[in-house]
Amino acid sequence: MNSDKLSKRLETVTKYIPEGARLADIGSDHAYLPCYMVQKGGIPFAIAGEVVEGPYRSAKSHVEELGLTKKISVRKGDGLAVIQPGEVDAITIAGMGGSLIASILEQGKSKLAGVKRLILQPNISAISIREWLLDNGWGLIAEEILEEDGKIYEILVAEQGNERVAYGDNLEKGLLLGPYLLQEKNSAFQKKWSMELATWNKILTQLKQASTSAENEKKKHELLKKIQLVEEILSK
Structure with missing residues (x-):
């Protein structure tokens, strides 16, 4: 460089x-x-x-x-x-x-x-x-x-x-x-969020297997919300 x-x-x-x-x-x-x-x-x-x-x-x-x-x-x-x-x-x-x-x-x-x-x-x-x-x-x-x-x-x-x-x-x-990135949804955007989704789903699986605590439930709830949000965007 x-x-x-x-x-x-x-x-x-x-x-x-x-x-x-x-x-x-x-x-x-x-x-x-x-x-x-x-x-x-x-x-x-x-x-x-x-x-x-x-x-x-x-x-x-x-x-x-x-x-x-x-x-x-x-x-x-x-x-x-x-x-x-x-x-x-x-x-x-x-x-x-x-x-x-x-x-x-x-x-x-x-x-x-x-x-x-x-x-x-x-x-x-x-x-x-x-x-x-x-x-x-x-x-x-x-x-x-x-x-x-x-x-x-x-x-x-x-x-x-x-x-x-x-x-x-x-x-x-x-x-x-990203409000502007959402409008375009180019290939880098699709790739980034598909990768994020895969990571979040792995974490969610681990949380489901872990012992239930108030903190775990909160994390699960927050993750699910993000997963649903991103899945909805990528499916459009």
Whole structure:
């Protein structure tokens, strides 16, 4: 992987970065994404944030090698701690779990005031992000789901305001499955949820065999509800 060719996953993320945006890429790894965007002339300035020493050094040396130190600031710090309020207007966070991304946004809320767009790519639990966006006044404007090297990724794009619009009257389904992804139901979507169903059914079987406790019954009830919901969607 290098900065003139991104993975399909990251290239899909770049499609949603507004032209001319000042970008912060959080958990930037080798800073591939900001380097790619700056080299293509899509953005004038980026911050590459990394909390881990190894990836931080890799990002720094990658930016130096490409002679982009005037346009890309590589910073070490936790989540949104690397940016100042008003410094960027778009943020990308890719390649982490959904609940981690949601907690990064929650902890860095004070830095989001001037941010116009969030582009988020969770590896798991996209629902955690959708719930956070809904609770914090961010509306989904686009979503994508894709498969690359046998893994399935979701990309969520949000802007401030209109947080309920995308969901219509299907909030529960939309939070779990994605309101835009539900409309398209492409092959990656079908595959992801068929796999989830198989896992849930296995867990349900185990729960049925386990001793009955109030907690088990609650889990069974919640699982059954999700299974019915997803089966209904996939059968349409």
